[in-house]
Each structure stands twice: as C-alpha cells, then as structure tokens.
Amino acid sequence: MTFLHRERATLEAFMPGxxxxxxxxxxxxxxxxPSPAxxxxxxxxxxxxxxxxxxxxPGATPLQAVRVQRAxxxxxxxxxxxxxxxHFSVAGLVxxxxxxxxxxxxxxxxxxxGLLLASGFAEGRAGQNILKPHITAERRGDLVVLNGSKMPCSLSRSMDLLTASVTMTDADGVERLAVALIPAQSPGLTVRPFWRTPVLAGAxxxxVVLTEVMLAPEQVVLTEVTADAVPDSLNVAGFLWFELLLTAGYLGIASALVERVLNRAGGGADDPTTYLVDIEAAMLAVEAVAxxxxxxxxxxxxxxxxxxxRYAAQDAIARTTATCLAALGGMAFITSSEGSYLASAAxxxxxxxxxxxxxxxxxxxxLHGRPLRIG
Ligand SMILES: Cc1cc2nc3c(=O)[nH]c(=O)nc-3n(C[C@H](O)[C@H](O)[C@H](O)COP(=O)(O)OP(=O)(O)OC[C@H]3O[C@@H](n4cnc5c(N)ncnc54)[C@H](O)[C@@H]3O)c2cc1C
Structure with a gap:
C-alpha cells in the first residue's frame, strides 16, 4: 500500500489512463x-x-468522486x-x-x-455574495436575454456550455436566483483574459462576457433563493458537491507535496506522521461527509x-505545506519551483x-437555530 494508492486506483477505474x-x-x-490536461x-x-x-x-458516488478529485x-x-x-454543474443538472x-x-x-461545463457564479468583485448575481435575465417576448460578465470562470476556453447564476424576476414580481444554461457558441458570448497569476493558470x-445573449425560457432554471440568500434544496445540494470536490482536489495538491517529501532521497528514516496526519485527517472528514x-x-x-x-482542510494545508517545504529544504527551494508552486496552489x-x-x-x-445563509 503506497501513499495515495486508494485514490489513484479509484481514478484509474473511472478515468483509465x-x-x-x-x-x-x-x-x-x-x-x-492551454494545458494538455x-x-x-x-x-x-x-x-x-x-x-x-x-x-x-458511470454514476460515481460522492465517496468515489472525492477520491478521484484528490488523485x-x-x-x-x-x-x-x-x-x-x-462536476458540480453536472450534479446540478442531475x-x-x-x-x-x-x-x-x-x-x-x-x-x-465528453462535453465540458463551466460554472460562472463570481463576478469579479470582492464582497459580492455569490447567491446575489448582478447579471439580470430579462424576459423579452418569447426569449430571455442576458447581459453582463462572469469572472473568474474556470474552463472558459474549453467549455462547451456555461452554467451561470443570474437574477430573474418571477411571475409574482419577486427577484430570484436562476441558473442559465448557455452554449459556448451562443452569439454574444466572448472570453477575455482575466487570470494574471501563473498559479493555477491551467484552469x-x-x-466570460455575455452581450445580448438570447436563450429559450427552458434554458433558465429559477430557484427558490431570494434576497435573503438562504439556499434552497438545489443550492444546498450544489454547495455540498462543490465544497467536497473542491476540498478533495486541494488536499490532493498538498498531497503532491507530501509525496515529494516521503519520496525524497534520504527521507526514508523520517517519522511519516509528521507530514501525513493533518492531511489524512482532513481527507477523512471530507470522506465522512461524502x-x-x-x-x-x-x-x-x-x-x-x-x-x-473544508475550513479544517484549509488549516491542515497551511500546516502541512509549511512543514513539507522545510523538510525539502533550501536547496530544493532554490533549484526547483515545484515545491513552492504546490504550496501556493494548495x-x-x-x-x-x-x-x-x-x-x-x-x-x-x-447555531442559534436560524436557517443557514450563505455569506
Ligand atoms: C483558482 C480559482 C478558480 C475559480 N474559478 C471560479 C469559477 O469557475 N467560477 C466562479 O464563479 N468563481 C470562480 N472562482 C472565484 C471564487 O468563486 C470567488 O468568487 C472569488 O475568488 C472571491 O474573491 P474574493 O476572495 O476577493 O471575495 P470575497 O469572498 O468577497 O472575500 C474577500 C475577503 O473579504 C472577506 N469578507 C468578505 N465578505 C465578508 C463578510 N461579510 N464578513 C467578513 N469577511 C468578509 C473574506 O473572508 C475575504 O478575506 C475561482 C477562484 C479561484 C481561486
């Protein structure tokens, strides 16, 4: 049994090669x-x-999916x-x-x-609540028209479809969160450079800019979420998938650093728990929820x-990456950017x-008995 054996075996079963x-x-x-990945x-x-x-x-279970993401x-x-x-957009469609x-x-x-779905909820403003998008979906005759932009939007250059959060007024005049399904080839959809750091640039x-993008009404799904930002069952499900898949993926990034420490020349005599326990415990918490x-x-x-x-994983990642960089040492830091890249990405x-x-x-x-709001 080697480190990450179980996760890599699950990945191989679902995505051979x-x-x-x-x-x-x-x-x-x-x-x-563009990344070959x-x-x-x-x-x-x-x-x-x-x-x-x-x-x-193949209908992977949540447990299988988080193991895949870590690998x-x-x-x-x-x-x-x-x-x-x-994946979390696909889970929403299901x-x-x-x-x-x-x-x-x-x-x-x-x-x-093998169609790829991007997910645009953020709009590039710190402090914005992601359940309160600024893009409005306006009904015009038999169509729904979108204007605005989403950033950052991962897979923006490879997506076949964009799922984007918009605000739409329902039949009773109440503004609700809605999710629009927009084909990447739609007239009026363009992509502009936004990501300026090399860290995670392959994502x-x-x-993604939307200018007078016209959709059929059935391409926009209204949710129950209004201005109070209390998630409905669709959003609770979406966040559950999102937080778990995301956390597992980032634990995987930190695990790549752990693996380099465990496999380094002369590292065999170390106490492996120094590098393992935090990250493994964090993954076990993710698996428990899955x-x-x-x-x-x-x-x-x-x-x-x-x-x-997820928040426990953030702390585990901070401790583990610092410990791992120290174990790899100054010469590794000087001669290769891989260790510091992985720590930064994680x-x-x-x-x-x-x-x-x-x-x-x-x-x-x-904790005082009120419904959960997001942000
Ligand atoms: C690698 C990567 C890929 C991404 N890809 C996508 C994507 O594909 N689609 C997408 O929709 N988004 C994506 N995002 C964006 C992400 O969803 C966030 O919306 C964005 O990073 C939020 O930016 P922010 O931290 O400046 O804003 P905020 O979340 O507003 O936070 C800014 C700071 O202020 C603090 N803060 C804000 N409000 C409060 C408050 N009320 N009380 C106390 N503290 C507060 C926060 O804790 C934080 O420290 C991606 C982000 C990253 C890092």
Whole structure:
C-alpha cells in the first residue's frame, strides 16, 4: 500500500489512463494554459464521472468522486480546480433533471461526447455574495436575454456550455436566483483574459462576457433563493458537491507535496506522521461527509458539516505545506519551483466561496437555530 494508492486506483477505474497521461508532462507544462490536461481528461472519459448510469455514465458516488478529485489534484492542480466546476454543474443538472426533461439529452451527451461545463457564479468583485448575481435575465417576448460578465470562470476556453447564476424576476414580481444554461457558441458570448497569476493558470479562469445573449425560457432554471440568500434544496445540494470536490482536489495538491517529501532521497528514516496526519485527517472528514451524502438527507446541517471539513482542510494545508517545504529544504527551494508552486496552489482553497470570514455571522446564527445563509 503506497501513499495515495486508494485514490489513484479509484481514478484509474473511472478515468483509465489519465493518471499516467498527466504524469508524462512536467508540472509547469500542465499548469499553464492551454494545458494538455484538459484534453487528457476528455480522452479518459472524465466529463461523465457524475452522470448516472440511466444516462450512460458511470454514476460515481460522492465517496468515489472525492477520491478521484484528490488523485487528480495530486498530478495537476489546475485540472482539479477546473473539473470541480464541471462536476458540480453536472450534479446540478442531475438534480433538476427529469427522465423526459431537456437535461436528459444533455447528460447523455456529456457522458457520450465528453462535453465540458463551466460554472460562472463570481463576478469579479470582492464582497459580492455569490447567491446575489448582478447579471439580470430579462424576459423579452418569447426569449430571455442576458447581459453582463462572469469572472473568474474556470474552463472558459474549453467549455462547451456555461452554467451561470443570474437574477430573474418571477411571475409574482419577486427577484430570484436562476441558473442559465448557455452554449459556448451562443452569439454574444466572448472570453477575455482575466487570470494574471501563473498559479493555477491551467484552469483557464478568464472572464466570460455575455452581450445580448438570447436563450429559450427552458434554458433558465429559477430557484427558490431570494434576497435573503438562504439556499434552497438545489443550492444546498450544489454547495455540498462543490465544497467536497473542491476540498478533495486541494488536499490532493498538498498531497503532491507530501509525496515529494516521503519520496525524497534520504527521507526514508523520517517519522511519516509528521507530514501525513493533518492531511489524512482532513481527507477523512471530507470522506465522512461524502459517505453521509449516500445515506442521509441533504440538509443545511450536512452542508455545515461540509463547510467545517473544508475550513479544517484549509488549516491542515497551511500546516502541512509549511512543514513539507522545510523538510525539502533550501536547496530544493532554490533549484526547483515545484515545491513552492504546490504550496501556493494548495492555498487557493482559501479563496473559494464561501470564504471562512464571510461565514462567521451566518454560522453563528445557524447555531442559534436560524436557517443557514450563505455569506
Ligand atoms: C483558482 C480559482 C478558480 C475559480 N474559478 C471560479 C469559477 O469557475 N467560477 C466562479 O464563479 N468563481 C470562480 N472562482 C472565484 C471564487 O468563486 C470567488 O468568487 C472569488 O475568488 C472571491 O474573491 P474574493 O476572495 O476577493 O471575495 P470575497 O469572498 O468577497 O472575500 C474577500 C475577503 O473579504 C472577506 N469578507 C468578505 N465578505 C465578508 C463578510 N461579510 N464578513 C467578513 N469577511 C468578509 C473574506 O473572508 C475575504 O478575506 C475561482 C477562484 C479561484 C481561486
């Protein structure tokens, strides 16, 4: 049994050949855009991971999916981040879909043709609540028209479809969160450079601009979320998938650093627990929530458990990456940027919604019996 054996075996079962294909490239090649990792992911059948068997996919369970994400993050940090956005969008489609609804054909196409989904919730403003988008979907005759932009938006240059949060007024005049499904080839959709750091550049997190993009009404799904930002069951499910897949991917990135420490020349006599316990415990917490997703109701309490696992992972990553860099030593730091790159990339978990600082008030209120708000 080697480190990451279980995760890599799960990855191989669902995406045969991907781990070996990624391992052929140097890390800096995988981490710059365009990254060969995106095509390797498609070739290995990665886009179908969460598509249920009824639609022609392998229907990975949450537990299997988080193990896959950790293994992916351990080879290619950018691919783990980018595919988190894809997988959780697919999970959302599965949730809203009915066997005879329009999502049916789309899910089949994702499994069969390897379509990639991007997810645009952020709009490039610090302090913005991601459940309160500024883009409005305006009804015009038989169509819905979108204007605005989403940034950063991972997979912006490789996506086949964009799922984007918008604000839409319902039949009663109430503004609600809605999710629009926009084909990448839609007239009026363009992509502009946005991501300016080399860290995680392979995730293609650029800006997607929507100018008079016209959709049929069935391409925009209204949720129950209004200005109070209390997530409905669709959003609770979306956040659950998102937080777990994301955390597992970033734990994978930190694991790549741990692996380098365990395998370094002369490292055999070390106490391995120094590098392992924090990161393994954090992954066990992620797995515990993933297991609960298989046999418990998906409540806001379960989402709070997922958030606790994620914030614990942030702390575990901070401690482990510092310890690992010290163990690798100054000469490794000087002669290769890989260690410091992985440490920096793993810190990215801190920057995804909802940030820990933002959730202080909502979590306090939740502990006093109020409904969970996001940010
Ligand atoms: C690698 C990567 C890829 C990404 N890809 C995507 C993508 O594909 N799609 C997408 O939609 N988004 C994506 N994002 C963006 C992400 O979703 C966030 O929206 C964005 O990073 C938030 O930026 P921010 O931290 O400046 O803003 P904020 O979350 O607003 O936080 C800014 C700071 O202020 C603090 N803060 C803010 N509000 C409060 C408050 N009320 N109380 C206390 N403290 C507060 C936060 O804790 C934080 O320290 C990606 C981000 C990264 C890092």
């Amino acid at each position: 991907l781990d070996a294909a990624l391992a052929e490239h140097p890390l800096d090649r995988l981490e710059s855009a 995106v095509q390797a992911f498609r070739t290995a059948g990665g886009p179908g991971l969460l598509v249920p068997a009824a639609y022609g996919g 992916v993050g351990a080879r290619c940090p950018s691919l783990a981040v980018a595919t988190t956005m894809h 949730r809203v879909g009915s066997p005879d609804g329009p999502e049916h054909a789309l899910l089949e196409a994702i499994a069969r043709d 293609e997190s650029d800006e 297991r609960a997703m298989a046999d418990e109701e998906w409540t806001d309490a379960l989402l709070v458990a997922a958030l606790q696992a 810190t990215g978990l801190t920057f995804h919604p909802p940030a820990r600082g933002r959730m202080a008030g909502p979590l306090r209120d939740f």
